Amino acid sequence: MPKMKTKKAAAKRYKVSGSGKIIVPTANRNHRLIGKSKRAKRQGRGVKVADKTKQKQAKVMLPYSY
Numbered sequence: 001m002p003k004m005k006t007k008k009a010a011a012k013r014y015k016v017s018g019s020g021k022i023i024v025p026t027a028n029r030n031h032r033l034i035g036k037s038k039r040a041k042r043q044g045r046g047v048k049v050a051d052k053t054k055q056k057q058a059k060v061m062l063p064y065s066y
Contacts, residue, residue, distance in 0.1 A: 010061035014050070020066055022050040022058045 015023045028036070029044040050058065059066065 004063040006064060007061040010058060014058050014062065015047075016062070016065045017049075022055045023047045024050045024054065 013024065017023055025047055026044045028040070033041055
């Protein structure tokens, strides 16, 4: 049976934590930051754990990450 292919776009966007959860970068942190509140900018730092539906999709796209 041939090897499954990883979706390279997904591999660049998602990381897998040690416990197997999908880590996604936070949105809305690239431009137009002057108009955003301090709270929104602060909460946009770092990464977040993806929700269940996104994790299910990512596991299909990243077959060898688990």
